[in-house]
Amino acid sequence: MRMTNKSWAAGLILAAVAAVPVLAQDAAPETQEVTADTVVATVGGQEITLGHMIVARNALPAQYQQLEPSVLFEGVLDQLVQQTALAQSLGGEVTRATQLQIDNQTSGLLAGEALGKKVQAAVTEEALQEAYDARFANAEPKTEYNAAHILVETEEEAQAIKEEIAGGADFAEVAKEKSTGPSGPNGGDLGWFSEGMMVPEFEEVAMTLEPGDVSDPVQTQFGWHIIKLNETRLAEAPPLEEVRGELATEIQNKVVDEAVREVLAEVDVEKPEIDFDPAAINNLDLVAD
Template sequence: MRPSLRLVSASLLTLGLAAGLASTVLAAETVEPASAAAGEDEVVAKVNGQPIKLSDIALADEEMGQALARLPEELRFQYLLGMLIDRRIVAQAAKDKKMQDDPMVKRREAYYDEKALRDVYWVQLMRDKVGEKAVKAYYDEHIAKAEPEVEAHAAHILVGTKAEAQKVLSEIKGGKTFEDVAKATSKDSSSQEGGDLGWFKKGDMVPEFANAVFSMKPGQVSEPVQTKFGWHVIKLIETRKSKRPTLDEAHDDIMRTLAREQGTKTIEALRKKSKIEIVGGGDGLKPQMAPAPQ
């Protein structure tokens, strides 16, 4: 049976070859124990006798994962395997042509050697800084003690102009139901659900829309509200206080938050300890170094 990409990632992490990204730190903390314990770097193909292993697939997924994110897992695995087979075939042909000492090959080897060192070392740094104790402390401080947010359940009708919004409002005041007008008039994808947007928090919506919703009373229909999307007529259905997530429910989001925070602090500290000189490019302009990534 072909292994899943989740198992592939588990094998990669077990071998200590994970990339230096916050999402990988999270994956390292959540790999299923049985997968990690197995530690088998299974051979999935051979090209002229040379093996392609699960760890190769996982590294390829790390490299190409975002571009292939919408593919089903099975197709993604097949694509990555095919890419690695083709790469191995071309690389073997290059070796037959004695290209190992070509300056362009040496330059790329140096580049990817440095990247590999950064990736593995970075994950080790983040694992030391972002552990379960830190996650629990963050939860206790920022979630367990926080006041629950107010959530709103609302519906809206989206049109292109203020005049259209006024007409919509007149139809509702004249006795038509909000849902029927939404189905007939709204340009939003929610129109077939009567404009229903479900539950959301204030920060989930653009400010103009959110400010209107959270100043209304349940059952109230708004005057026309303009946002970058067009003109809205909004109906507030009901409000509630949000349910506080458990530690388990919040765990992954907290892990990502801590990894981002610690990653920024770490790279800033390393930059301060280093002597960095921005010399300039061939066009005579002096490039600027970007801020530490968030």
């Protein structure tokens, strides 16, 4: 089984942490003032700093990040010492595939930093309030619907259920007994929804019912439905805090799109016309040396 770089690094951490003794409380050394440039180890003349450790720790899986700092420090330091020594053992003889990965990761990290600065500057309280006002300040209250349904496989089954309910059967009890949908055990209850949240065929019928009405059989991609509309309401605009994350994501996406367009407009991008099979992208042999 081939071990990935991520699992290899995690394995180093696991081995290093397992070898770290538990220190007695009274054995803790006196702390001193440090910076990101504080050297914590030197391997073959190459310095490893506290800054290297911080970013390495931040990239660890969550289960490792929860370890005590006294244990995690030694584990991360041992990982960096080992990987630095192993990297030096190559003597600069790196495979083409590895060098290409380094190139991609470097450009990816730098691109992420460039975008991160723009995003951080753009997502302000003023920008969030402006986006909130643009969406909700003049928006008409949206109608929301509370409904239940019974889902079966055939139109014949749905029609029989419709007649059973018309004859006085309790909708929720029939749903518990016969509905094949996940809401069946809950009496078919779908909770509240608004336009665009259900498949069109279901939504079109549900939104024409009056509270208390039960529909004729309705076919969707999931099967045949009998729908009961329980009630409707007008939904007021949500508070800013409730949609803060959604609005921030919208702003971020807009900033990223604009930033990419701007930088591409400022550089020369050439894509030579080369006649070859696009399937070459799957050929690892091309980067095997």
